[in-house]
Amino acid sequence: MLADLPPAPHRISTGSLPGWDEVDRLVIEAHAYAKASTDGEIATYIPRLAAVDPELFGVSVAEVDGAVHTAGDAEVAFSIQSISKAFVYALVIERLGHEAVRERVGVNNTGLPFNSVVAIELNNGHPMNPMVNAGAIATTALVPAASAEERWAAIQDGLSAFAGRRLELDGEVYTSEADTNQRNRAIGTLLQAYGRIDADPLAAVDVYTRQCSLLVTAADLAVMGATLADGGVNPVTGQRVVSASVARDTLAVLASTGLYERSGEWLFEIGLPGKSGVAGGIVTVSPGKGAIGVFSPRLDPAGNSVRGQLATRFLSQALGLDVFASDVHQHGPHPYSREKGGTP
Numbered sequence: 001m002l003a004d005l006p007p008a009p010h011r012i013s014t015g016s017l018p019g020w021d022e023v024d025r026l027v028i029e030a031h032a033y034a035k036a037s038t039d040g041e042i043a044t045y046i047p048r049l050a051a052v053d054p055e056l057f058g059v060s061v062a063e064v065d066g067a068v069h070t071a072g073d074a075e076v077a078f079s080i081q082s083i084s085k086a087f088v089y090a091l092v093i094e095r096l097g098h099e100a101v102r103e104r105v106g107v108n109n110t111g112l113p114f115n116s117v118v119a120i121e122l123n124n125g126h127p128m129n130p131m132v133n134a135g136a137i138a139t140t141a142l143v144p145a146a147s148a149e150e151r152w153a154a155i156q157d158g159l160s161a162f163a164g165r166r167l168e169l170d171g172e173v174y175t176s177e178a179d180t181n182q183r184n185r186a187i188g189t190l191l192q193a194y195g196r197i198d199a200d201p202l203a204a205v206d207v208y209t210r211q212c213s214l215l216v217t218a219a220d221l222a223v224m225g226a227t228l229a230d231g232g233v234n235p236v237t238g239q240r241v242v243s244a245s246v247a248r249d250t251l252a253v254l255a256s257t258g259l260y261e262r263s264g265e266w267l268f269e270i271g272l273p274g275k276s277g278v279a280g281g282i283v284t285v286s287p288g289k290g291a292i293g294v295f296s297p298r299l300d301p302a303g304n305s306v307r308g309q310l311a312t313r314f315l316s317q318a319l320g321l322d323v324f325a326s327d328v329h330q331h332g333p334h335p336y337s338r339e340k341g342g343t344p
């Protein structure tokens, strides 16, 4: 097992974005490019979400030096929904550590929709990963607190620190989901039946529902993501929110699970860790460089914003962010290269 070996030394690679003007121009261009699409459907299973204007569309990029670029409706608030899972997960690893959370919640993709009960049954009650509802409810229940109210306060404070401003609850979205979330309550209770959750599962589902109802903008998402890109320090406020290793762990999980059963397709097209939510937000992180926040309510069948994906793909390519892309090394062979014998 990987965990049985002592940690090996590692180096953190760096790189930089194009200049401010170029990033600004490309954010506006990405917005114009993706606006042409009217594909997808807004989420209606949470009744309040069905009332949103489907044309809303905002794009933002936040850089690790604190610069924030915006286009369109980047300052319009919407509920964070599943994107909260990424940041609550980071807060929990920060408190409990890499190993404990890996074991309790898991890091492997289920290949099934975010609210799947079958995935829990197929895996002997293991929630599998923190980006599906089962794993997210289990993660929320792990936030160290003496009561559900204290747990909620820790989450609201923690997510606000990622955003660099106080995030408030959308009471209507919360009530609308709380009245209709029988499925999430069933998931919480099923986890309890499997002994995978210690806290009161229905109280944990309630805190989870509140965290999903926090209001953010596309610009907030960009700053929250840029905090994960910046070794855990919010580049706008300068506040350390989580450690660099926690930021790294969170991004590794997002890379394989952030867009549910379409996570493979996302990584193939965009080449970056990201997390989507059913209100239409997506955050995408480029480690060491910055993050993209997008908002547009029309979704693909897995629940991911269609325009959001298009704008993010545009920016990943135009800003050179894809972590799998490389170019030929420009400086001729290394003096110890294989042709020269491979040794000094």
Ligand SMILES: NC(=O)CC[C@H](N)C(=O)O
Pocket (backbone or CB within 6 Å): 081, 082, 083, 114, 115, 133, 177, 184, 209, 212, 276, 277, 278, 279, 303
């Ligand atoms: N995919 C999502 O954004 C889902 C979040 C939503 N609150 C739910 O639990 O159903």
